[in-house]
Amino acid sequence: MRIPLSWLSEYVDLALPPPELARRLTIAGVEVAGIESPAGEWDGIVVAEVLRVDPHPDADRLCLVTANTGAGQQTVVCGAPNVAAGQKVAFAPVGTRLIDGHTGKPTLLKPARIRGVQSAGMVLSEKELGLSEAHEGILVLPPDAVPGRPLADVLGQTAFQMDIRPNRPDLLSVLGVAREVAALTGRAIREPSTDYPAQGRPAKRRFSVEISDPDLCHRYVGGLIEELRVADSPPWLQERLTAAGMRPITNVVDITNYVMLELGQPLHAFDFERLRGGKIIVRRARAQEKLQMLDGSERELSPDMLVIADSERALAVAGVMGGSESEVSAGTRSILLESANFDAASIRRTSQALRLRTDASVRFEKGLSRGLPAVAARRATKLFVDICGGRVSQDIVDVFPGKEKDLRITLTQERLHRVLGAELTKAEVRRVLEGLGFGCRWLPPDHYVVRVPYWRSDIAIAEDVIEEVARIIGYDQLPTALLSGEVPEFTPDPRSELRETVRDALCSAGMQEVITYSLTTLEALQKVLAPEDLATYRPLRVANPMSREHEYLRTTLRASVLQTLSRNLHANPGLTALFETARVYIPNNSDLPQETDTVCAVISGRHADRWGRPTGSEAGFYDAKSYLERLLDLLHLPAAFQEKHDFAYLPGRTAAVLIGQREVGTVGELHPRVCASFDIDGPVAMFELDIDALRPHLQPAVHYQPVSPFPPVEQDLALILPAETEAARPLQIIADDSLVENVSVFDVYTGPPVPPGRKSIAFAISFRSPDHTLTDEEVARHRRKIIARLERDLDAEVRA
């Protein structure tokens, strides 16, 4: 909402410059999102009162204007035909920046003698102020403008753009903001007048109000103003509405809008002569009931919407928008004024269903005060009398099924101190609350009784009152302390700790971490998951996705990581290694999905040479496995690898990662079909782990193995084995020997002279004893035993 400062100053003295006032309001929770300043630069331009107009001694068309500028009297030469004593005008002293009245360009006002008379400055036209093109006469200000005040304050051009939180509909009004200013600066508030002469017949004899659905309408105040004249509003009213960002229409409509902006209560004026049956009925709409709206559209209503009707048909959608049939027009002679209170949630639902967000609905949906309608009705009626010349019936009709007792809140001194951690004096608490319009009475020995003012629909409990006290004093003025007291028992979160270890391990091994969106497309998942898997675990869909790109909760990270790889390959020659750790969402019937922490890593491209340039060697299965083994080693998890088939991976180059007997992940090269579907040319190796599944296998601490002080005996052993035998089997047999400390593969070979169907694997074996130096005979005996087992179990022969 836009709050013109000139309007604001009608209810409270603005004792601070606008930027400081804006800052104070903002830190008190009344956010001024921006200060809108006049179009031109008005620094130094002030209000002046014309005291005397004398003829210029040497020029018929000029005159000498003597004015009170607030800082003394000044005489200027002026050529405007409309200048007259008693006017309030805009005065620019020498040295002010202005818009040149003839050229339209910015200029600096210089000292000048005009036809022999020294001029101390200028009284200004609208064009010179950058307001309009009008340059025939000077701008005449409202008579109540105070000499010496900055013009910007008076003209209402400086305005606060407010960003009001949804709990404070009272601040969607100029008076509401004025109350905050008053409380923050210790000034008194000047309430607008609601006095008017009532004449004519009592309203209740002219029409009646019936609330059929009191759950949706808590109060309906109706007033009748007759014999009024619909015309343009007076200039001051038009200017105020314009300054607040609203377009003037006619005096009747403008007054309803003006009071809404002033007090925060939306009003509606019906043409009384269009009302049939002399009755207002507030009821739910009938099924398929139609209404021609003020904006020209026709809407079909539904029974969960509230309407204002007469005895025959709906006239308005309550709290949202009026209908065109009962609209006030140029010929309207009498109006029925509605000032009501509706159920906030219902207004919001209706406004959303009809896609009609109006100044009225945004106020009602926030839960307006039920005390406000009568005040607003009286205020509007006074303006109708003053401006439209209406005659007012003697009373107003006020149907108030939702009347509540005045709210009184008990606030103990102890609670105030407990919540704020601050000792406040009773006088301070009372000063703040009374400044905001609350009643505050101290009841010894220990508590305040706080009466909530009618306009504060947001205050319900003691903590709400505590916030009022704290925010007006200023949060920064209250004490600050570190936590003391008992430190809770530390409960580690093993899940997040393991996740962090995984990320550190992969990053330190040379993989870049990425973070991708949790939502993806079904098509992307279909590229990497078998149809039967997708059918078993149907990914959860978002009902209202931002875009089709982000529609399904991913059940695997594969697709997101591959998309990231694909986007980066062209700009990154050489090896690219990426990983992400994130949750996947495994559907769980109609319950919340199971959220599993997983890691997915990809490696693609060519290895680098000594200079970092890509060589001919492409990364593949063993590169993925190498990162994976590094990770598992850091976690002290012994894993086994078993060839497996997976929809996304290349058969023969894919393994299940087993820890204990449990499969915890997959490593392998991706199927070329999958790579191609992500626009990736070369081979891609990937591994995936279910991080949550690793946790049960983690050892709390590594158990120490003594280091032998005796020398090892190092030997090589080359075997010819059937081609399909996996290296893991001879490795296991060798490692099983009691003297073998270490064994590793150092060569694998097929081709002549190794016969077809066979392969050669060379092992480096290290024998060592923990308690003595090995003899040659001892080692030879063990080697023979190993070879015998290899020959027997694996059809191995020792290569000569």
Next chain:
Amino acid sequence: MPSQTGKLTDDIPPIQSAALAQLDQITDVPGLESWRIAFLGRKGRLTLLLKQLPAIQNIDERRRLGSAGNALKQRLEAVYEERLAQLKEAQVAHAVASGRLDVSLPGPPLPRVHLHPVAQTLRDGLAAFRNIGFPVAGVPEVEWNYYNCQAMRIPPDHPARDMWDTLWVDVERDGRRQMLLRTHTSPNQIRIMERSQPPIRVVVPGRCYRFEATDPTHEWMMIQVEGLAVDDGISMANLKGTLAEFARRIFGRDRKVAFKCDYFPFVEPGMELRIDCFICRGEGRLPDGQPCRTCGHSGWIEILGAGMVHPEIIANAGYDAERYTGFAFGMGIERIALLRHGVDDIRHFYANDLRFLRQF
């Protein structure tokens, strides 16, 4: 025989002169080693001569030869050691002279990789909180409407819902959609209180989602950290102290912090933490007079929302709301990462361009 003995003693001077003369010619360690073998080795000339000692019958002769031979042996060993040291020194000098490297050449490059910048900031934030006594806990990202909204005092059809536009999961339960992607980490407050007893101090990080168009300062997916402390005697002063300490740990000890009133349905009183802009030092303008873009000209940067946990929420968790008070805070990590690194568009983070990620 005497003549033979005389001959043996006479052999000493020629060996000596030959050895010393040859030594002068030697220029490297292998040459020196050959020289040592030729004179002092097992079959060296001096060794062979001395081996004949036991065969000499005449005691005087034997003693003369023994004494002269051993004296020569000691001398040759000494000059050998001296020469060896000289040669090694020369060798090192030569290696230094010939082995000069171009120290400006790079080492074989290792991969330039990092944790994701948002993850780094998250980690720093969590570490700061851990050090002031807030360990990490985890809760679900896909959440019930109850936890995300109702339990947080955000009833249906309340305008506060506009603060968190929701992505709904297309699953119905009891004929209604009730599952959603959590719009904030605040539901964690309820989840944590449900499974613990005071005193509670915890931070909960995680992804949140909003139905929101993206722009340079808004993403629809974000990583937030929620903090919660509940105990007998926790006050707003403690909240301010905790957040001020956090802000200084993340943004520097000399940061000024300020608090302003703000509204969140689940706290009362509610607040927002601001720090003075670390780019313009709170001036709102850069030294060259240009408006500071980091803080939008205001001199202050909004960091997070916070407040005292609403007593209804404390009571809903089954705690005595008269006795227990608490505070909660929530912050977006991307925003903090954006500020720390001067990133101009939040969308860079999850675009995952390696040329961007590698900088952090």
